[in-house]
Amino acid sequence: MENGESNRDTIDTVQVALRIRPLMQQEIERGCDECIDVVPGEPQVQIKDLAFTYNYVFPQHITQQEFYDTAVKGLIRKLFQGYNVTILAYGQTGSGKTYTMGTNYSGSEGDSTNLGVIPQAVADIFDFIDVNENKFTFKVTVSFMELYQEQCYDLLSGKERGHSVIDIREDINKGVHLPGITELPVTSTAETMMVLEKGSIGRVTGSTAMNQASSRSHAVFTIMVAKESKTDKNLATTSKFHFVDLAGSERIKKTKASGERLREGVKINQGLLALGNVISALGDGTNRSFISYRDSKLTRLLQDSLGGNSLTMMVACVSPADYNLDETVSTLRYADRARRIRNKPVINQDAKAAEIIRDNFDATYVKKKKCFFFPDEQSNDL
Numbered sequence: 001m002e003n004g005e006s007n008r009d010t011i012d013t014v015q016v017a018l019r020i021r022p023l024m025q026q027e028i029e030r031g032c033d034e035c036i037d038v039v040p041g042e043p044q045v046q047i048k049d050l051a052f053t054y055n056y057v058f059p060q061h062i063t064q065q066e067f068y069d070t071a072v073k074g075l076i077r078k079l080f081q082g083y084n085v086t087i088l089a090y091g092q093t094g095s096g097k098t099y100t101m102g103t104n105y106s107g108s109e110g111d112s113t114n115l116g117v118i119p120q121a122v123a124d125i126f127d128f129i130d131v132n133e134n135k136f137t138f139k140v141t142v143s144f145m146e147l148y149q150e151q152c153y154d155l156l157s158g159k160e161r162g163h164s165v166i167d168i169r170e171d172i173n174k175g176v177h178l179p180g181i182t183e184l185p186v187t188s189t190a191e192t193m194m195v196l197e198k199g200s201i202g203r204v205t206g207s208t209a210m211n212q213a214s215s216r217s218h219a220v221f222t223i224m225v226a227k228e229s230k231t232d233k234n235l236a237t238t239s240k241f242h243f244v245d246l247a248g249s250e251r252i253k254k255t256k257a258s259g260e261r262l263r264e265g266v267k268i269n270q271g272l273l274a275l276g277n278v279i280s281a282l283g284d285g286t287n288r289s290f291i292s293y294r295d296s297k298l299t300r301l302l303q304d305s306l307g308g309n310s311l312t313m314m315v316a317c318v319s320p321a322d323y324n325l326d327e328t329v330s331t332l333r334y335a336d337r338a339r340r341i342r343n344k345p346v347i348n349q350d351a352k353a354a355e356i357i358r359d360n361f362d363a364t365y366v367k368k369k370k371c372f373f374f375p376d377e378q379s380n381d382l
């Protein structure tokens with residue numbers, strides 16, 4: 001796999017990992033050739049006469065484990081330092097988003113060597129807690145929502161679908177939030193994965209000509225970690241890890257969608273178009289107050305992750321088949337723009353701790369010549 005610069009140099013930019021999946025049986029039967037080349041030793045790809053460079057490029061043969069270890073594992077420490085973290089999978093329908101994220105996890109698959117990002121991250125989070133439990137008290141809760149046809153649903157509410165609709169709100173203190181969403185406390189990897197599995201069952205999928213089990217909604221699985229020092233109650237952070245599995249962009253002609261599938265496809269494309277416009281504007285450095293986050297629920301939901309205070313990794317998923325060349329180029333362009341977005345990641349100190357920090361803020365700021373909320377990246381401290 002071809003890796004780019006370290007996280008230290010790019011903490012304020014949205015990082016982009018490109019993942020190319022292998023040719024699928026359907027594509028081989030169709031007589032497709034591969035149309036994308038990885039430049040050896042560089043996080044760069046070439047397609048037609050175009051070249052694109054990202055933070056990471058993962059060719060076809062890369063395993064789930066290698067992908068996770070390289071692009072995601074390091075973010076777990078950031079979560080425990082108090083940063084909000086987002087991983088966002090984007091790409092054409094059938095390009096490998098759900099596979100990469102592991103959103104449709106099913107324990108019954110029993111294949112522990114092929115786990116997606118979520119199951120691996122959850123295991124790392126609880127390993128981290130085990131190692132640090134003597135110094136800190138941890139509280140972990142999870143929520144799981146889907147955005148389907150411009151409506152948000154709480155996948156863990158236990159209520160009938162019609163009664164699980166929730167709203168998106170924003171305010172200065174809480175940022176983007178979903179009042180009333182179910183937040184379940186969890187204490188182990190197994191328990192968390194059970195919650196993910198249960199929630200996934202309620203998610204809308206449907207069969208199209210491009211993907212037998214196509215996600216027809218955008219899904220966000222969130223793990224919230226509250227951490228408090230056992231020796232100093234004022235040292236406390238609360239942070240969130242959002243795992244976002246977007247529905248795939250699709251050409252209606254190719255998916256052969258009609259009826260309900262068609263209506264879904266149109267809504268999916270509208271949300272993604274709004275997201276594309278926001279990414280473009282942010283990537284071009286447009287004044288933040290002119291960014292049209294309000295154009296769709298998807299962009300409102302992702303406001304903190306794109307152009308906000310989160311550490312964000314966008315995973316652009318593509319098919320290597322020449323049959324999908326246009327869609328692949330469009331994903332590569334999208335990802336190229338995303339890489340230019342600058343966020344302002346902050347550590348989410350709890351109120352009391354923040355007060356103390358504020359009292360010492362001026363002195364600390366002057367001494368360190370940088371903002372207090374950007375700790376020394378070399379430090380291993382939590």
Ligand SMILES: Nc1ncnc2c1ncn2[C@@H]1O[C@H](COP(=O)(O)OP(=O)(O)OP(=O)(O)O)[C@@H](O)[C@H]1O
Binds near residue numbers: 024214249
């Ligand atoms: N890296 C990979 N290695 C092996 N198989 C893969 C890989 N990526 C995806 N696949 C397979 O390709 C198919 C489509 O993948 P997946 O369902 O993840 O696509 P998707 O982008 O989530 O699609 P949609 O947007 O329609 O939900 C699945 O059968 C999946 O198992």
